[in-house]
Amino acid sequence: MRDSCYLMREDSEKEISGEDFICLLHAVLEKGVSLKFKAKGFSMTPFIKGGDVITLAPFGRADYLSLGSVVAFIKPETKHLVVHRIVGRTDNGFIIKGDNVKEPHDIVPGTNVLGLVKKVERNGRQAYAALGPEKRVQAFLSRNTNLLPTMVTAWRQIRNLLGIKTKYE
Amino acid sequence: MEKKIDINAIYKPSEDVVARDVQGEFIIIPIASGVADMEDELFSLNDSGKAIWDKLDGKRSLKQVVEKLALEFDAPKEELEKDVFGILKELLKRRMLVEG
8 A cells, every 4th residue: 555655736737627627616616715727728818818827716696797707607508618708698697708709609597607707817927807897898899899809909019109018017 | 843643533634625536536626725726736645545535534533544444455554554644744734634
């Protein structure tokens, strides 16, 4: 039975995905605790990029979620975990869409929404993810157009030209 | 100074961890800080560690844990006791166990 090391720290590249990750996420959020994990994909670019570290928090009741909130939810058709933005609400649930996808939005029952994105970190620093009051504008843009990434790029160029820095830089 | 472990003491998993079997590994994530950090604070227990963890249920004393392990594994009790004390020290250092 002898082993020299019983408890090992896993390196940050360890990948837990699919149902196992969802199970772990449930277990953590049920305890009222936030979970930090690495984002994958590009559907929320430029606000959340692959490799960014997301802090996902429990939100209590679905009433506490508002337009523009970025949430982790179980996609009803595929049962996959997805992190996208709430862009509206219907009697059947939330209307949720990625900021950088052309595909139609999802209608997601409140019970499928697991957690609320509170913070996004990129290269060890807090990244701007439109999670403040401006999230409502982002929700509008995301729902009605796919202009958002273009607008963000344009804004960055203007900002660089004018030498404006945000508090995240 | 390191606290001496009593063979008659009873231990159980702390409320401040989330522990799950994940993809064939037993994963422990501390949550005492209010954030479960999968990037920097993800631990796994080896098979020996998991066998011991399962028996630290807040009911059995360490002596009883060793006796139970002796029934499962073909190993001398002295050796099993060393294993139990070894893992206990590691888990207590990280506050993953509490006295039950």
